Amino acid sequence: MKKHIIFFDGDCHMCNQTILFIMNHDPTVTFCFASLQSSLGEKLRTNHIIPQQYNSIVLFQNELIYTKSTAMLRIVKELTGPVKYAYVFIIVPKRIRDKVYDLRS
Numbered sequence: 001m002k003k004h005i006i007f008f009d010g011d012c013h014m015c016n017q018t019i020l021f022i023m024n025h026d027p028t029v030t031f032c033f034a035s036l037q038s039s040l041g042e043k044l045r046t047n048h049i050i051p052q053q054y055n056s057i058v059l060f061q062n063e064l065i066y067t068k069s070t071a072m073l074r075i076v077k078e079l080t081g082p083v084k085y086a087y088v089f090i091i092v093p094k095r096i097r098d099k100v101y102d103l104r105s
Helices: 013-024 039-048 068-077 082-091 094-102
Strands: 004-008 031-035 058-061 064-067
Touching (some): 004 039, 013 031, 031 039, 058 068, 064 068
Antiparallel strands (some): 004 058, 058 064
16 A cells, blocks of 8 residues: 655644544554655655745645645545545535635634
8 A cells, every 4th residue: 555645734733633633543554744844844845846834734645745625635535434524525616625724724
């Protein structure tokens, strides 16, 4: 099984709580984690033009980058429990999903 990397803001309490939630619902260990402030995170920022002030979760999956609501929905799709059914919201246009996502911060 191919692993996917979730990059997160290591200084963000909400991001850290989200990572703990993901870890608790990922029994097959599909995801690896790295802080956006780490050397791997800095490499990702440089190679994929992610702003330095970016404070959201970034998913690196199958050589593609996903951010904000798309990243979260693609992540929950792989988790166990009822949370995986949130993926149905992928049908909502990205600009609307991202506005809702941004309300969390």
